[in-house]
Amino acid sequence: MRGWPVTLTEGPVGLRPLRHRDAAIWRELRVRNAEWLRPWEPTNPETPLFRSGLGPYVSMVHTMRREARQGLALPWVVTHEGRFAGQLTIGAIVWGSARSAQIGYWVDRQVAGRGVIPTAVALAVDHCFFTVGLHRVEANIRPENSASRRVVEKLGFREEGIRRRHLHIDGAWRDHICYALTVEDVPGGLRSRWLASTKQAFPRSSSSP
Numbered sequence: 001m002r003g004w005p006v007t008l009t010e011g012p013v014g015l016r017p018l019r020h021r022d023a024a025i026w027r028e029l030r031v032r033n034a035e036w037l038r039p040w041e042p043t044n045p046e047t048p049l050f051r052s053g054l055g056p057y058v059s060m061v062h063t064m065r066r067e068a069r070q071g072l073a074l075p076w077v078v079t080h081e082g083r084f085a086g087q088l089t090i091g092a093i094v095w096g097s098a099r100s101a102q103i104g105y106w107v108d109r110q111v112a113g114r115g116v117i118p119t120a121v122a123l124a125v126d127h128c129f130f131t132v133g134l135h136r137v138e139a140n141i142r143p144e145n146s147a148s149r150r151v152v153e154k155l156g157f158r159e160e161g162i163r164r165r166h167l168h169i170d171g172a173w174r175d176h177i178c179y180a181l182t183v184e185d186v187p188g189g190l191r192s193r194w195l196a197s198t199k200q201a202f203p204r205s206s207s208s209p
Contacts (some may be wrong), residue, residue, distance in 0.1 A: 001071040003131035012068070013119040014079040015088060018064060022077060023057040026085045029108050040145050043168045071095065071203065076129070078120045080111045081148070090118050090128055095133050099135040101128060105148075115198065118151050122191040125155075129190075130182040136183075140166055140176040152179045155194055156186075 007016040008010035030037075064075035072093050076204075078086040093101040103124065107117050128134040139157060141148045157179035167171035186193060 001068065001074075002098050002133065004068055004074055004128060006127065006131075008076075008123045008127060008197075010119050010123055013116050013123070014082070015120055015123055016079060017068075018061050018075050018077055018087075020058065020061060020067045022084055023054040026057050027054065029084065029086070033106075033109050035050065037106055039170050040142060041106065041169060043170070060183075066153070067091070070206060074132070076120075078105065078116065080108075080116050085111050085116060086120075088117075088124055090124055093134070099133065100138065100170070101134055101136070101144075102138045102140060104139075105151075112147070113126065118154055118194060119191075121151060122194040123156060125181060125186070125190045129186070137167070138180050139179045141179065142169065142174055143177055149177065155181075155190060158185070168182040171186075 005017045007014065031071045039206055059082075064073060067073035068075060070113065072091070073138055074090040074093075076088045077084055078088050086105060088103070088105040092103045105117055105121065125137050128137055139148075140163060141152065143149075143162075158181065160178045160180050163176045163178050166176040181190070
């Protein structure tokens, strides 16, 4: 897939591909954040929130790398000041006449509220639109998840309605609000619009293969 693998940075925030050696810190963060994440994450036996061995992480890395090679996903680690702080995945990529995808993310509670995820989302969306060649990116979020909804609303994602019983989460099929952006919505790039809106001026922005 064009533009993958790649590392993207904006000041202290970064996106980089998953690595096998991230397994221990991934497990530690998932265990520590289990109660905070459980109400919002899809039920997925491959990435449990409870304490386990490293097998689930290795399985996830293999699956995501295969999907990336097939052009179906862009799986990143979110970093803050160089440390593993969460994950962001562009998944369910559809090519052909759609050129669309869905974005999902989680972040360590200890760095929540510092602009880490909005910055990461802006970097990922710009890369999808202007390098990979996608046209539309969706974020489907539970109505009760006010923190995650604030992320996409601050970035200017358009609310497009309710998707009834969209995903199985925390023991039941849950409704989600669909938010979306198309490339026409951000002609100058989402990153620059986000930084201008927050009056942030990080010292550097870069990408590397």
